[in-house]
Amino acid sequence: MPRFTEFETYDVRFPTSRDLDGSDAMNADPDYSAAYLIVRTDAGDGLEGHGFAFTIGRGNDVQTAAIEALRDHLVGLDLDATLNDLGGFWKSLVHDSQLRWLGPEKGVMHMAIGAVVNAVWDLAAKRAGVPLWKLLADLTPEQIVDLVDFRYLTDALTRDEALEILRKAEPGRAEREQQLRERGYPAYTTTPGWLGYDDDKLVRLCREAVADGFTQIKLKVGADLDDDIRRMRLAREAVGPDVRIAIDANQRWDVAEAIAWVRALAPYDVWWVEEPTSPDDILGHAAIARGIAPIRVATGEHVQNRVVFKQLLQAGSLEFVQIDSARVAGVNENIAILLLAAKFGVPVCPHAGGVGLCELVQHLSMFDLVAVSGSTDQRVIEYVDHLHEHFLDPVVIEAGHYVAPTRPGYSAEMGAGTLRDFRFPAGKVWTESKEQSK
Amino acid sequence: MPRFTEFETYDVRFPTSRDLDGSDAMNADPDYSAAYLIVRTDAGDGLEGHGFAFTIGRGNDVQTAAIEALRDHLVGLDLDATLNDLGGFWKSLVHDSQLRWLGPEKGVMHMAIGAVVNAVWDLAAKRAGVPLWKLLADLTPEQIVDLVDFRYLTDALTRDEALEILRKAEPGRAEREQQLRERGYPAYTTTPGWLGYDDDKLVRLCREAVADGFTQIKLKVGADLDDDIRRMRLAREAVGPDVRIAIDANQRWDVAEAIAWVRALAPYDVWWVEEPTSPDDILGHAAIARGIAPIRVATGEHVQNRVVFKQLLQAGSLEFVQIDSARVAGVNENIAILLLAAKFGVPVCPHAGGVGLCELVQHLSMFDLVAVSGSTDQRVIEYVDHLHEHFLDPVVIEAGHYVAPTRPGYSAEMGAGTLRDFRFPAGKVWTESKEQSK
Numbered sequence: 001m002p003r004f005t006e007f008e009t010y011d012v013r014f015p016t017s018r019d020l021d022g023s024d025a026m027n028a029d030p031d032y033s034a035a036y037l038i039v040r041t042d043a044g045d046g047l048e049g050h051g052f053a054f055t056i057g058r059g060n061d062v063q064t065a066a067i068e069a070l071r072d073h074l075v076g077l078d079l080d081a082t083l084n085d086l087g088g089f090w091k092s093l094v095h096d097s098q099l100r101w102l103g104p105e106k107g108v109m110h111m112a113i114g115a116v117v118n119a120v121w122d123l124a125a126k127r128a129g130v131p132l133w134k135l136l137a138d139l140t141p142e143q144i145v146d147l148v149d150f151r152y153l154t155d156a157l158t159r160d161e162a163l164e165i166l167r168k169a170e171p172g173r174a175e176r177e178q179q180l181r182e183r184g185y186p187a188y189t190t191t192p193g194w195l196g197y198d199d200d201k202l203v204r205l206c207r208e209a210v211a212d213g214f215t216q217i218k219l220k221v222g223a224d225l226d227d228d229i230r231r232m233r234l235a236r237e238a239v240g241p242d243v244r245i246a247i248d249a250n251q252r253w254d255v256a257e258a259i260a261w262v263r264a265l266a267p268y269d270v271w272w273v274e275e276p277t278s279p280d281d282i283l284g285h286a287a288i289a290r291g292i293a294p295i296r297v298a299t300g301e302h303v304q305n306r307v308v309f310k311q312l313l314q315a316g317s318l319e320f321v322q323i324d325s326a327r328v329a330g331v332n333e334n335i336a337i338l339l340l341a342a343k344f345g346v347p348v349c350p351h352a353g354g355v356g357l358c359e360l361v362q363h364l365s366m367f368d369l370v371a372v373s374g375s376t377d378q379r380v381i382e383y384v385d386h387l388h389e390h391f392l393d394p395v396v397i398e399a400g401h402y403v404a405p406t407r408p409g410y411s412a413e414m415g416a417g418t419l420r421d422f423r424f425p426a427g428k429v430w431t432e433s434k435e436q437s438k
Numbered sequence: 439m440p441r442f443t444e445f446e447t448y449d450v451r452f453p454t455s456r457d458l459d460g461s462d463a464m465n466a467d468p469d470y471s472a473a474y475l476i477v478r479t480d481a482g483d484g485l486e487g488h489g490f491a492f493t494i495g496r497g498n499d500v501q502t503a504a505i506e507a508l509r510d511h512l513v514g515l516d517l518d519a520t521l522n523d524l525g526g527f528w529k530s531l532v533h534d535s536q537l538r539w540l541g542p543e544k545g546v547m548h549m550a551i552g553a554v555v556n557a558v559w560d561l562a563a564k565r566a567g568v569p570l571w572k573l574l575a576d577l578t579p580e581q582i583v584d585l586v587d588f589r590y591l592t593d594a595l596t597r598d599e600a601l602e603i604l605r606k607a608e609p610g611r612a613e614r615e616q617q618l619r620e621r622g623y624p625a626y627t628t629t630p631g632w633l634g635y636d637d638d639k640l641v642r643l644c645r646e647a648v649a650d651g652f653t654q655i656k657l658k659v660g661a662d663l664d665d666d667i668r669r670m671r672l673a674r675e676a677v678g679p680d681v682r683i684a685i686d687a688n689q690r691w692d693v694a695e696a697i698a699w700v701r702a703l704a705p706y707d708v709w710w711v712e713e714p715t716s717p718d719d720i721l722g723h724a725a726i727a728r729g730i731a732p733i734r735v736a737t738g739e740h741v742q743n744r745v746v747f748k749q750l751l752q753a754g755s756l757e758f759v760q761i762d763s764a765r766v767a768g769v770n771e772n773i774a775i776l777l778l779a780a781k782f783g784v785p786v787c788p789h790a791g792g793v794g795l796c797e798l799v800q801h802l803s804m805f806d807l808v809a810v811s812g813s814t815d816q817r818v819i820e821y822v823d824h825l826h827e828h829f830l831d832p833v834v835i836e837a838g839h840y841v842a843p844t845r846p847g848y849s850a851e852m853g854a855g856t857l858r859d860f861r862f863p864a865g866k867v868w869t870e871s872k873e874q875s876k
Contacts, residue, residue: 026535026538027535027536027538027539028535029535029536030535030536030539031536055536055539055540056535056536056539057536057539058507058534058536058537059504059507059536059537059539059540059547061503061507062500062503062504062507062540062546062547062550063540065499065500065503066497066500066546069496069497069499069500096496097464097465097466097467097468097494098465098467098468098469098493098494098495098496098497099496099497100464100465101465101468101493101494101495101497102493102497102500102501102545102546102549103545104689104716104717104740105716105718106544106545106718106742107540107541107544107545107546107547107548107742108500108504108540108545108546108547109497109500109545109546110545111540112500151692151716152692152715152716152718152719152722153692154692154693154694155692155693155694155722155725251542254589254590254591254592254593255592255593256592256593277590278542278543278589278590278745279542280543280544280590280742280743280745280746280749281590281745281748281749282720282721282749283720283749283752283753284590284593284745284749287593302542304544304545304718305718307716307718307719307722308718310719311718311719311720311721311722314721315721
């Protein structure tokens, strides 16, 4: 019986702060990073599972140590038994009676579980010879709900209700899969709108986005209101009246300030406001949503787990659910969140600004289209054109759409050269920059 | 100018799982642990600051690594400038533009900040030559609010409102300090009620608690309803009708189950139910509170930060705020939570089941009595009689009350022998047990 045998972690960091890519009102100088994991087995097929947690620099060592702490939860396990019960595997990690104290179900330890769970899913899809979205989309409704932990969800979503949602979506699966393979999945771009860019670059990138076929862009806001009004006006002029402009405050405001700021930008037609305040503030988001209607609230990239998403939906705090592939505890928990969103009829528009987040999260939206919500209405996946060259199966964007991946796995695998050169602090990208700065 | 010069971390673990001390419905086998920190300066006074995060075993290495990641945030700082602006110091840790991605403000990284902040407060009180509660209680209202970060709180509590609360409590400070020094601060005991204890031990410990002068005890519940009904009946018979019995489910239930279970125990007179469901479930707690009234809800030991406490108060989710000295980001954030509780008129009854949590949190309740809420009405500090012998300034309980500490500092300091012998995995307590189990 083949078993999991190897568990190899890497602290990988990209010096993105040098160009202010990724700069916003709260994250001034991110170095996009991955606490990266490779798992191997003795199955003899040569297949590996790759997964990672995303961070923005300092602390990536802590995140890597947290993944390392899960080694004994995987190494030695029977391969087939594990892959045949990934719902049970998820619970064995999340409900570890001692590790749960470090969360529970939040922060560094929860993201570490996400990296391990995702690496195992990557391997599962490779062994099945299909991309992850297709592996998930071919599961029966019963198999899908078996992946989900309904603990703490049953006041909003029971197992039976989830089954009903999935069964209702079964008849159209083949047709939607066909549609997905032909047309891809709608994307929007954040590339024009980073706070660190000057006005000329903003306008130029806005025009390019429209020329590239995007129908939605996003601007970072929240540092200075006068600047935001000017940038919003420039962006609106550049893209014209028909392209959606979302804004993203990255948690910058308190409740009253959020309402006032968004109202000041309303004349330029705001599609959504993202992360107006603390990601923990369910009631604050609800108050903001009431205060800025009909402009809508989006959030989720920092929402720690399914329990908080449940409440954001219950309280009417948001109208777009922004799942993140590397914040919660991996594929299983994101399936729970997709089901919650479907229950409440709220569209899912994933967060993907980071390294590798586009590669991963596209699979979840494509699964959602085929087997859960059955729709792309008002749904778009974020696209940011950073760092894709480091992946073996990078995302492909055509005419403002993600092209459905065909390669087996979860598209999570970085090249060996990247793992070597960007490893922190010993990789040459870091040792050479240290030399330069001396 | 003296500076912070040394930053020494220890992974310290106590093998408490061997006796099932600390066992409850979710934490079956805790090894009480501390990710421990000593900070030193070149001031030449020989004083050190001690602080720690509390965990229950596995993962204490990750927690220690997270504290270690904050070394450069302290070492090198000017000592006096730091101690004179501990509000600013707090923000420099919590709002680090890269580290915040690991939370923000939750889980491993946030607890690490708490350990560092608390170590610096321990040093501050030692340098002032007073116990921490006294140091805080002698600050002016303006100095106290300068310690607090009101970001994300202003929809419930502004700086001006906090000042008003503190100014209102100023006149009676001296009198309440006198009362505190004479009578101490009321305690309750969790010692009888761990789930791993058999009925005879439960009854014996209940009787001892009453004989020792406690007017409130607590029982762990949530594993089996029939067992809980029997244990609750035995406890009620043992303590009589006048001693309060609180119950603690340690996050075991979903909403509907919590309501049904608590109602089944209601005939035995339940003072509060603690952690009925996920600590993240603000709306769930509110639904439970409505469903079990007049029995009241207590929670907080796993509440990640002031933003969640704010909402628990706004939503009517609890009627007892259980602060924890080592869960949130240290003294400063707990002051914010004390102020929130005072604003909403909800009593604070700290959590202290763990190692060193009694030692620390007593200072916060005593400060609250003298300078914030000005009351002990319905307020009790948890007491658990574990592991106090490892501390240089252990808590003293007399007639069911905490005696106010008089020794300078935050009572956080473990003995050198403990740090040596219980260090994991190299300390002799762990190497010898490994030998035995071979």
